[in-house]
Amino acid sequence: MKSLLRSLQQIRKYPSAIIGIVIITAMVLLALYTIATIPYSEAIRLWRGGEDVWGENPRLAGPAWYNLFLRQKQPTTLVLNSRDGAATKTVATSPTSSDAQDITLLFTFDYAYDGFPQELIVFLEAEYEQRPPHASLFWRTPDDREIRLGEFPVRRSETYRLALDSRLTRRLRSDRPEVALFADPDADSPTPLKGTYELEVHVHTFEADTDVEAKWVAYGQLHGLAGTDHRRRDLMVALMWGTPIALSFGLLAALGTTLTTMFIAAVGVWFGGWVDAIIQRITEVNMILPILPILIMVGTFYPQGRSIWVILGAVIALSIFGGAIKTFRAIFLQVKEAPYIEAARAYGASNSRIITLYLIPRILPVMIPSLVSGVPVYVFLEASLALLGLGDPVLPTWGKLIDNARAQGALHNGQYYWVLQPAVLLMVVGLAFAMVGFSLDRILNPRLRGL
Amino acid sequence: MAEATQTADTTSPTKIMAAGYSRTVGRVAKYTLIRTVALLATVVVGIYLTILVANMGGHVDEIRRGQIRERVAIGVSMNPDMRQLPTAERTKMINEMVRVEEQRLGLDQPFIIRSFRFLTDALTLNLGRAQHISSDSGSRTVRLIILERLSPTLLLMATSNLLLFGLSVFFALYLSRKYGSLMDRLVIALSPLSSAPAWFYGIFLLLLFAAVLGWLPFGGMVKAPPPASRVEYGVSVLRHLTLPVLAWLISGIFSGVYGWRTFFLIFSSEDYVEMAKAKGLSSREIERSYILRPTLPNIITSFALLLIGLWQGAIILETVFNWPGLGRLLYSAIQLYDTPVIVGSTVLYAYLLALTVFLLDFIYALVDPRVRVGS
Numbered sequence: 122m123k124s125l126l127r128s129l130q131q132i133r134k135y136p137s138a139i140i141g142i143v144i145i146t147a148m149v150l151l152a153l154y155t156i157a158t159i160p161y162s163e164a165i166r167l168w169r170g171g172e173d174v175w176g177e178n179p180r181l182a183g184p185a186w187y188n189l190f191l192r193q194k195q196p197t198t199l200v201l202n203s204r205d206g207a208a209t210k211t212v213a214t215s216p217t218s219s220d221a222q223d224i225t226l227l228f229t230f231d232y233a234y235d236g237f238p239q240e241l242i243v244f245l246e247a248e249y250e251q252r253p254p255h256a257s258l259f260w261r262t263p264d265d266r267e268i269r270l271g272e273f274p275v276r277r278s279e280t281y282r283l284a285l286d287s288r289l290t291r292r293l294r295s296d297r298p299e300v301a302l303f304a305d306p307d308a309d310s311p312t313p314l315k316g317t318y319e320l321e322v323h324v325h326t327f328e329a330d331t332d333v334e335a336k337w338v339a340y341g342q343l344h345g346l347a348g349t350d351h352r353r354r355d356l357m358v359a360l361m362w363g364t365p366i367a368l369s370f371g372l373l374a375a376l377g378t379t380l381t382t383m384f385i386a387a388v389g390v391w392f393g394g395w396v397d398a399i400i401q402r403i404t405e406v407n408m409i410l411p412i413l414p415i416l417i418m419v420g421t422f423y424p425q426g427r428s429i430w431v432i433l434g435a436v437i438a439l440s441i442f443g444g445a446i447k448t449f450r451a452i453f454l455q456v457k458e459a460p461y462i463e464a465a466r467a468y469g470a471s472n473s474r475i476i477t478l479y480l481i482p483r484i485l486p487v488m489i490p491s492l493v494s495g496v497p498v499y500v501f502l503e504a505s506l507a508l509l510g511l512g513d514p515v516l517p518t519w520g521k522l523i524d525n526a527r528a529q530g531a532l533h534n535g536q537y538y539w540v541l542q543p544a545v546l547l548m549v550v551g552l553a554f555a556m557v558g559f560s561l562d563r564i565l566n567p568r569l570r571g572l
Numbered sequence: 573m574a575e576a577t578q579t580a581d582t583t584s585p586t587k588i589m590a591a592g593y594s595r596t597v598g599r600v601a602k603y604t605l606i607r608t609v610a611l612l613a614t615v616v617v618g619i620y621l622t623i624l625v626a627n628m629g630g631h632v633d634e635i636r637r638g639q640i641r642e643r644v645a646i647g648v649s650m651n652p653d654m655r656q657l658p659t660a661e662r663t664k665m666i667n668e669m670v671r672v673e674e675q676r677l678g679l680d681q682p683f684i685i686r687s688f689r690f691l692t693d694a695l696t697l698n699l700g701r702a703q704h705i706s707s708d709s710g711s712r713t714v715r716l717i718i719l720e721r722l723s724p725t726l727l728l729m730a731t732s733n734l735l736l737f738g739l740s741v742f743f744a745l746y747l748s749r750k751y752g753s754l755m756d757r758l759v760i761a762l763s764p765l766s767s768a769p770a771w772f773y774g775i776f777l778l779l780l781f782a783a784v785l786g787w788l789p790f791g792g793m794v795k796a797p798p799p800a801s802r803v804e805y806g807v808s809v810l811r812h813l814t815l816p817v818l819a820w821l822i823s824g825i826f827s828g829v830y831g832w833r834t835f836f837l838i839f840s841s842e843d844y845v846e847m848a849k850a851k852g853l854s855s856r857e858i859e860r861s862y863i864l865r866p867t868l869p870n871i872i873t874s875f876a877l878l879l880i881g882l883w884q885g886a887i888i889l890e891t892v893f894n895w896p897g898l899g900r901l902l903y904s905a906i907q908l909y910d911t912p913v914i915v916g917s918t919v920l921y922a923y924l925l926a927l928t929v930f931l932l933d934f935i936y937a938l939v940d941p942r943v944r945v946g947s
Contacts, residue, residue: 137761405614406621408925413887414918415625417906422628497767505769505888509903523775527892532775532783533790544775548768555764 125485131564138560144553152365164362168354168517175353179239179340183538184348193235197341201228203334208322220329224254226322228337233315236342237300241283243322244336247275254326254333260302263316268293268302275324275333299339348538350522351529359517360542366518367500367550370433374499377437378445379492385441386449387480390457391472400446407442413505415439420511429513432506436499445491449484456483486565494558497551504547519543607933611926616695618922619915623690626914630683635909636703637670637679644669690915699916704908705901714916717901724793725897729886731813732770732820733878736828739821741871744832745859751837759829766827771888774819778892781815788815791894816893820886835870839863868939876928876935 132138159167167174177200188194201207208226215221247254258270258281271286273279283289283298295301305314324333347356389400419435420427456462457480465475506512507520508527526532526539627633648654648666657665674680693700699714707717747756781788789795794808839845845862853862864871887899894900898917905913 137764402610402614405610406617414902414906414914415622417887417903418625418914421906422625422631422909494767501767501769501772505771508771508888509891510907527775532779535783537779537783540775540779544772547772551767552764555767559764 125565128486128564129561132557132560135560135563137556141553141556141560144549145557148364148368148550148553151361152368155361156365159358159362164358164517165515167358168362169515170354171352175349175355177338178349178353178355179342179344180349180353181351181534181536181539182239182340182342182344182349183536184346184542185343186346187343187538194233195236195342196232196234196238196339197343199230199238199339199341200336201230201338202336203228204336208335208337215325218327220327222326222329222331224324224326224333226324226333226335228320228322228335229317230320230339231317232303232313234313237297237303237311237313238339239299239342240340241299241302242338242340243281243283243320244338245275245279245281245322245324245333246335247277247279247324247331247333249326249331250328252327254324254331256322256324256333259321259323261319261321262302263314263318264306266306347542348536350525350539356522356539356542359522360519360546362517363519363522363543363546364550366429366513366516367503367547370429370503371496371498371500371550371554374433374436374502375492375495377433378440378443379488379495381437381441382443382445383449383481383484383488384476386446387453387476387484389446390450390453391476391480400442404442404444404446407439408444412436412439416502416506417509417511420506420509427511427514429503429516429518432503432511432513436502448487448491452484452487453480456480459483490558490562490565492558493554493561496554496558500547500551500554519547607930611930615922615926616691619694619919620687620691622918622922623687623694623911623915626911626918627683627687627690630687632909632911633679633683636677637674640673640677640679641666641670644673694915694919697919699919700912702905702913703910705905705910705913714912717913718898718916718920721896721898721901724895725890725899727809728813728816728890728895728897732817735817736821736824737875737878739825740828740832743825743829744836745863747829747833748836748840748863749855749859751833756833759826759833763826763830766823766825768823769888770816770820770823770886771892773822774816774889774892777815777819777822788812791892793896812893812895816889816895819889819893835867836863839867842866869936872935872939873932876932879928 132142177198179198182198183195185197188197203210203226208228211225211227213223213225215223243258245256253274253276255272256275256279257272260268260270262268269292270283270289271281273281283302284296286298289298290296293301300311303313303318304311320337322333322335322337326333345355345357347360349355385400389397416432416435416439420432423431462475462479465479470479503512503518504520504523507518507524510524512518512521512524520543522543523540526536526543529536529539531537531539644666648662648669654662654665671680678686697715699718701712702714702717705717706712707720709716709720711717743759747753747759750756778790782790789812791812793812794805795812799805799808840858840863842862845858848858848862887903889895890897890899891903902914902917904910905917
């Protein structure tokens with residue numbers, strides 16, 4: 122054991138192993154941070170959420186840091202909510218009726234981007250008894266043009282999508298009001314006019330105590346650190362939650378398969394005879410069973426088997442009698458003949474004592490590198506299953522992001538961030554473990570040391 | 573085969589040789605028999621397990637019964653003659669039709685009995701008819717479906733694997749000569765790259781060459797509609813083949829070269845190689861007779877394992893590149909609960925694996941005089 126630790130200290134001489142360990146540590150910290158800030162149930166709720174959770178996010182927006190590299194700065198999402206005091210509210214009693222009021226909500230904002238927003242929506246909420254208030258919206262550009270937007274009654278909660286107002290699009294002579302409203306009228310090609318814009322929401326109420334609140338959202342072309350997907354979800358949630366899942370899946374699967382395989386190989390070699398024969402035969406049968414198709418079958422046929430933890434169990438169960446048994450067996454066969462084992466037998470050590478205390482420790486130098494190098498295999502296995510549509514149905518994982526992106530044609534449509542971010546993370550984690558495992562292999566297997 | 577089992581000391585007198593020869597034949601025969609029985613048993617158990625899983629232990633039958641009942645009920649309610657019948661009579665009619673249909677499909681027997689019939693059918697390569705999938709020519713015969721998908725898979729996998737194998741061994745030999753050079757250290761440093769599967773690099777390649785540069789197609793085997801002229805067809809297939817093969821190579825080459833290089837290096841530090849060097853033999857000679865010769869069994873093993881891999885195809889690589897091969901067939905069969913196709917592909921794979929393992933034992937003895945069959 123001591124010599125094992127001593128040789129492990131040689132890892133300092135391998136720069137790639139150091140890089141690997143640093144990356145793994147960083148990933149573990151990120152995973153812990155994720156679990157602490159977004160609990161498991163919250164992650165599921167967020168990832169399954171629809172417009173109610175992600176309503177203020179643009180669809181298919183790239184990450185906001187794109188702007189650092191773009192010459193033409195693209196807008197990020199602008200949300201102004203009168204509840205948060207983002208609008209100046211004026212209330213005037215109407216001359217016609219004592220109950221009626223005119224409420225004006227004035228949103229003022231600066232627009233300094235070189236691109237147009239993706240979509241414009243005004244959300245209105247009104248509290249009233251019977252007669253809904255009536256809203257009319259006005260738009261004022263920096264060059265003092267005033268454009269009349271829609272007019273409509275405000276039921277309890279009203280969503281006014283500018284692009285869907287056919288009267289507005291006809292008036293603007295453009296199918297894309299988000300372009301027409303921001304465009305410089307003197308420019309040949311549509312370029313946004315920079316400056317201060319105003320949106321006035323004018324509401325005429327018919328009852329006393331009627332109150333109106335409005336939210337103005339100009340959806341950007343870019344959003345957050347990681348961008349969004351086709352369902353407006355912030356990819357950051359999935360990228361962050363992918364970390365603990367990839368790490369735990371990879372580590373647990375590698376540990377589970379290596380330990381069980383090693384134990385079975387040790388038992389087989391130690392008892393020999395029919396026990397060994399049976400283990401050998403089962404291993405051969407297991408080699409004929411194609412692992413990936415069986416995992417696909419488990420995922421497809423048993424819908425409750427979609428959970429990542431069931432798949433994890435199936436992976437371990439299928440590799441208990443995996444091909445690694447043959448490697449371990451060959452080493453155990455050598456160790457079994459060693460004099461100290463004979464000595465242990467002579468003083469009357471029990472079978473379990475010999476297996477756990479004398480046989481298994483001798484195989485650690487071979488086992489540890491193969492365990493560490495095994496982690497990326499399982500990290501990528503999870504992604505592979507997700508790519509086949511067999512990912513965990515509720516949890517966001519890196520593989521599922523790639524699968525979603527592929528299904529939505531992200532590569533065709535140029536939404537490269539959607540594929541690249543999870544892929545790079547997968548790559549980084551996989552490489553980190555592979556580099557450490559690789560160095561460990563060279564340290565612990567003396568035959569390779571000089572090579 | 574028997575010749576191969578002769579031991580290295582063939583200088584003994586002819587009489588002893590003859591006696592040894594007949595002993596050898598006996599031993600080989602016994603060994604062959606035992607190996608055949610063991611491998612067959614393995615194949616049988618493996619296929620039976622696949623049948624159980626692919627039928628979900630009989631649950632697929634329940635699904636199919638449900639489908640039959642639904643289809644019959646809809647058929648009856650759509651039929652104006654039958655719609656007039658009183659409810660009791662109509663129910664009786666539906667039950668009767670369901671019973672006939674189930675009998676036709678053999679669903680009336682318990683699953684355990686049928687599972688053994690499936691097993692014998694599978695083992696005798698009587699693969700039956702698919703439930704949902706049909707071949708491009710419209711046939712439902714599993715054998716035809718598999719045969720049709722076999723050639724694209726072989727094209728893709730054989731090209732990628734043979735290239736990978738050849739390049740790995742070639743570069744490994746080269747590097748083992750240049751041991752410690754910059755190139756050598758570069759390959760060692762890059763070998764962790766092989767921890768990612770081929771489809772993963774496939775996505776990067778698609779992004780670069782198909783999406784950004786637009787040089788190569790996104791997927792498929794030939795452009796649609798297929799070109800009429802042979803040459804154009806070949807060029808089109810070649811263009812579609814490039815990216816998946818490249819992905820396979822990137823994911824395999826570094827660890828492949830590293831593995832072989834280390835292996836060759838271990839062998840080139842043997843005493844007899846030093847001896848050959850001392851004798852002044854050319855490096856080509858040393859490589860051929862003193863390094864490649866003793867490593868031949870290992871080269872053959874890995875080549876055989878590679879051949880087994882060919883047959884199964886790469887499910888995900890084929891899915892990512894939309895390649896119409898066996899891997900994607902298996903995947904879509906699983907998605908459609910098409911048990912005969914699933915079992916059919918597994919049977920094919922199991923037989924090929926068993927055959928390869930069986931042949932390997934003998935090929936070993938052929939190339940390595942130290943190995944004696946059955947000893």
